[in-house]
Amino acid sequence: MSHAGELNPESDLVLVVGATGGVGQLTVGELLAQNIKVRVLSRSEDKARQMFADQVDIVVGDTREADTLPAAMPGVTHIISCTGSTAFPTARWEFRAASTRWEWFKRYARPSYCRAQADNSPEKVDAVGGQHLVDAAPQDLKRFLLVSACGIERKDKLPFSILNAFGVLDAKLVGETALRESGLPYTIVRPGRLIDGPYTSYDLNTLLKAKTESQLGIVVGTGDQLSGETSRIDLAAACVACLQNSHTEGKVFEIMSEGARPSTIDWNTLFSELI
Numbered sequence: 001m002s003h004a005g006e007l008n009p010e011s012d013l014v015l016v017v018g019a020t021g022g023v024g025q026l027t028v029g030e031l032l033a034q035n036i037k038v039r040v041l042s043r044s045e046d047k048a049r050q051m052f053a054d055q056v057d058i059v060v061g062d063t064r065e066a067d068t069l070p071a072a073m074p075g076v077t078h079i080i081s082c083t084g085s086t087a088f089p090t091a092r093w094e095f096r097a098a099s100t101r102w103e104w105f106k107r108y109a110r111p112s113y114c115r116a117q118a119d120n121s122p123e124k125v126d127a128v129g130g131q132h133l134v135d136a137a138p139q140d141l142k143r144f145l146l147v148s149a150c151g152i153e154r155k156d157k158l159p160f161s162i163l164n165a166f167g168v169l170d171a172k173l174v175g176e177t178a179l180r181e182s183g184l185p186y187t188i189v190r191p192g193r194l195i196d197g198p199y200t201s202y203d204l205n206t207l208l209k210a211k212t213e214s215q216l217g218i219v220v221g222t223g224d225q226l227s228g229e230t231s232r233i234d235l236a237a238a239c240v241a242c243l244q245n246s247h248t249e250g251k252v253f254e255i256m257s258e259g260a261r262p263s264t265i266d267w268n269t270l271f272s273e274l275i
C-alpha cells in the first residue's frame with residue numbers, strides 16, 4: 001500500500017543519515033523549509049550541532065556499527081540516506097596504519113589490499129552500512145530513500161569502469177540490493193557527478209535559501225541510461241519530493257541536470273514519466 005502524500009509537519013519525522021554531507025545538509029534544509037521534523041544520525045554530535053543548531057534532533061551513530069542505529073529509529077516515518085565515502089582512496093577512507101610511500105604504492109596498485117586497510121571505504125559505508133541501516137529501519141516506515149549513483153549497471157563501460165576501480169559502484173549495488181529486497185517501501189535515486197555545493201562552510205540560513213547556480217533543467221530516467229552532472233540542490237529537493245510522491249515508490253531512477261531550466265520544476269510530471 002502506498003503511503004505517499006504530503007509530509008505532515010505534526011506527525012511525520014524524517015531521519016536523514018549522512019546529514020552533514022553536501023546533499024545531506026541541503027536535504028535537511030529543504031525539509032526544515034517545509035516545516036517537517038528532522039532527526040539526523042551523525043558520527044559527530046558537535047559537527048551536527050554546529051550545522052543545524054537546535055533545529056533538528058541529533059542521534060549519534062555510525063552505520064558501520066549496527067548497535068548504534070536503533071536509538072535513531074523511534075517515531076521515524078521516513079528515512080533519507082545520503083551517506084558516502086570517496087570513490088578513490090582518500091583520508092576519508094580512514095586508513096589504519098600510518099602511510100609510507102611503499103604503503104601508498106601498494107594501496108593504489110592493489111584495490112583489494114587498499115580496501116582491507118581502510119575502515120570507512122565505500123565497501124564499509126555503502127555496502128555494510130547500507131545493509132545495517134535497512135535492517136534497523138522500522139517495519140512500518142512510509143518510505144526509505146537511498147541516494148546511490150548512476151553507472152551501477154554499466155560498471156564495465158567507460159567512464160564507470162574507472163570510477164569503480166576501487167569498488168564504489170559494487171558497494172553501492174550491495175546497498176541498493178539490500179533495500180530492494182527488504183520489503184520496505186523504497187526509492188533509489190542515482191545522480192551523476194554532483195555539482196552545486198557542498199556548502200560545507202555555510203550556515204543553516206544559507207542552506208534554507210540555497211538555489212541552484214546552474215540554469216539547467218532536470219531529466220530523470222530508468223534503466224541506468226543517463227549520465228552527466230546533477231545539482232546537489234536539485235537532488236536534495238528531489239529526495240524530499242520523492243517522499244511525497246507515489247510514482248517514485250518502488251522505483252530506481254537516474255537524475256541529471258541538463259537542458260533549459262523551466263520557471264518551476266514540476267516534480268509530479270517528472271516522476272509520473274518513470275516506468
Ligand SMILES: NC(=O)c1ccc[n+]([C@@H]2O[C@H](COP(=O)([O-])OP(=O)(O)OC[C@H]3O[C@@H](n4cnc5c(N)ncnc54)[C@H](OP(=O)(O)O)[C@@H]3O)[C@@H](O)[C@H]2O)c1
Binds near residue numbers: 043044085
Ligand atoms: N560526488 C559525486 O560526484 C557523486 C556522484 C554520484 C553519487 N554520489 C553519492 O551521493 C551521495 C551524497 O554525496 P555527498 O557529496 O553529499 O557526500 P558527502 O558530502 O561525502 O557526505 C557523506 C556523508 O556520509 C556520512 N558518513 C560517511 N561515513 C559514515 C558512516 N560510517 N556512518 C554514518 N555516516 C557516514 C558523512 O558523515 P561525516 O560528516 O561524519 O563524515 C557525511 O555526512 C553519496 O552517497 C555519494 O556517494 C556522489
